Amino acid sequence: SQTIHQWPATLVQPVGSPLSLECTVEGTSNPNLYWYRQAAGRGLQLLFYSVGIGQISSEVPQNLSASRPQDRQFILSSKKLLLSDSGFYLCASGASGYTGELFFGEGSRLTVL
Amino acid sequence: DQQVKQNSPSLSVQEGRISILNCDYTNSMFDYFLWYKKYPAEGPTFLISISSIKDKNEDGRFTVFLNKSAKHLSLHIVPSQPGDSAVYFCAASDPGTYKYIFGTGTRLKVLA
Numbered sequence: 001s002q003t004i005h006q007w008p009a010t011l012v013q014p015v016g017s018p019l020s021l022e023c024t025v026e027g028t029s030n031p032n033l034y035w036y037r038q039a040a041g042r043g044l045q046l047l048f049y050s051v052g053i054g055q056i057s058s059e060v061p062q063n064l065s066a067s068r069p070q071d072r073q074f075i076l077s078s079k080k081l082l083l084s085d086s087g088f089y090l091c092a093s094g095a096s097g098y099t100g101e102l103f104f105g106e107g108s109r110l111t112v113l
Numbered sequence: 114d115q116q117v118k119q120n121s122p123s124l125s126v127q128e129g130r131i132s133i134l135n136c137d138y139t140n141s142m143f144d145y146f147l148w149y150k151k152y153p154a155e156g157p158t159f160l161i162s163i164s165s166i167k168d169k170n171e172d173g174r175f176t177v178f179l180n181k182s183a184k185h186l187s188l189h190i191v192p193s194q195p196g197d198s199a200v201y202f203c204a205a206s207d208p209g210t211y212k213y214i215f216g217t218g219t220r221l222k223v224l225a
Contacts, residue, residue, distance in 0.1 A: 044202060046214065046215070103159070104156035104158075
């Protein structure tokens with residue numbers, strides 16, 4: 001099975017500051033990668049997904065962006081954080097070429113003040 | 114447009130009894146359905162899944178039923194244990210885009 005590493009685990013940032021969350025995957029190659037956000041008391045909202053290096057699909061218009069510089073690395077960024085960006089961010093990885101089990105990292109808690 | 118819905122935000126069940134969690138979807142192209150268990154401040158943990166070509170899958174205390182005509186799936190937990198208390202998410206995958214869409218979750222509380 002796959003192992004998903006996410007960091008940092010906890011982040012407190014002021015409004016207007018930049019953001020970078022990183023995710024790396026072990027145990028597979030050429031995975032499909034995903035960023036989800038869980039806002040307080042809410043479900044899991046798909047933010048971005050990628051089926052290959054440099055290929056990013058955005059699901060929700062927002063001030064966040066994602067990049068995939070390497071096969072098993074997925075980065076979530078923002079140039080200027082908003083209060084509404086607070087939440088629990090989850091990176092996930094799935095097998096390439098078909099839909100099956102999705103593996104999740106431990107999550108990153110972002111608080112924007 | 115919520116393509117995957119969990120209409121019950123919470124459920125309480127006595128220990129030893131059956132827990133039934135429900136999920137509805139709208140996209141008939143979804144080909145794979147999954148259930149995840151989540152604790153606060155942790156990543157979701159995979160529980161069980163079912164392909165759209167099947168109507169039932171069983172793994173220990175967990176059984177998932179799929180009714181394609183009704184676009185409905187359910188997770189049965191028998192017998193329920195206090196350690197099952199968590200938020201449960203259903204998810205569906207789109208084979209055309211490889212997107213996984215999650216429901217809003219149901220908080221299960223198993224009472225001792």
